[in-house]
Amino acid sequence: MFVAMNDDELDRIFRALADPTRRKIIDRLREQPDQSLFQICAMSVAEGGKALSRQAITQHLDMLQNAGLLHVSWSGRTKIHSLDLKPLREAADIWFRKHLLEGENP
Amino acid sequence: MRIYVTSVFVDDQSKALDFYTRILGFKVKNDVPLGEYRWLTVVSPEAPEGTELLLEPGEHxxxxxxxxxxxxxxxxxxxxxxxxxxxxxxxxxxxxxxFTVEPMDAGPVRMVVFDDTCGNLIQLIEMKGG
Incomplete structure (x- = not known):
């Protein structure tokens, strides 16, 4: 049965997206799934982006996870992150698409 | 002041000795019995007088x-x-x-990360353009 997202869930998703670092993490995990915290930090160094502490990255990952956008699994004893885009698709379906497809205006 | 020794905590000193010498290629520098454990250090064959790595028992x-x-x-x-x-x-x-990280570029270095089988991840780095 399809249960529509409530406002709290939509808030968590949109809030998770409302930050350039978190959007960057999503972009990176899209290109290269299954990354540890260390790898996500290393990728951020590799791209020459803004230097962020591990603690800061951990907080960003927590927000993405609370929004349901991260899938966390284990490789041996190491925690591995990848994207779960289902909640994003659902949020797009019930909010963006409503306005973009049904709107009469250009 | 000089750094003469640094350490990694290992689950088992004998197993660590095997991995750090036979697999990684380091040489034993000191192996002194100390009660239940050993003061066990290795060095790089490229720098036998250089900084020693202590394979320290992780019993704490x-x-x-x-x-x-x-x-x-x-x-x-x-x-x-x-x-x-x-x-x-x-x-x-x-x-x-x-390996937990395959070869990748990270700023001025190229690196990998592997499991030392003694409870640690170890990074290898190559300085690029160095």
Whole structure:
């Protein structure tokens, strides 16, 4: 049965997206799934982006996870992150698409 | 002041000795019995008088939570320098070493991370253009 997202869930998703670092993490995990915290930090160094502490990255990952956008699994004893885009698709379906497809205006 | 020794906490000193010498290629520098454990250090054959690596028994109760937390986040406990990361990666892979980070560029270095089988992740780095 399809249960529509409530406002709290939509808030968590949109809030998770409302930050350039978190959007960057999503972009990176899209290109290269299954990354540890260390790898996500290393990728951020590799791209020459803004230097962020591990603690800061951990907080960003927590927000993405609370929004349901991260899938966390284990490789041996190491925690591995990848994207779960289902909640994003659902949020797009019930909010963006409503306005973009049904709107009469250009 | 000089850094003459640095350490990694290992689950088992004998197993660590095997991995750090036979697989990684370090040489034993000091092996002194100390009660239940040993003062066990290795050095690089490229720098036998250089900094020693102490294979330190991890029996203190704080050690295991510390190691577990580092491994959980994929963070290496220590880092060694090599001239050619890709060549070392191939060599260690053929010896059955398990990698958590495949060769990748990170700013001024190229690196890999592997499991030392003694409860630690170890980073190898190559200075690019160096």
């Amino acid at each position: 109760p704080a050690v295991q939570p510390y190691k577990t937390a580092l491994v959980e986040d994929g963070i290496p406990a220590t880092s060694f320098q090599v001239d050619d990361v890709d060549a070392e990666y191939d060599r260690l892979l053929s010896l059955g070493v398990s």
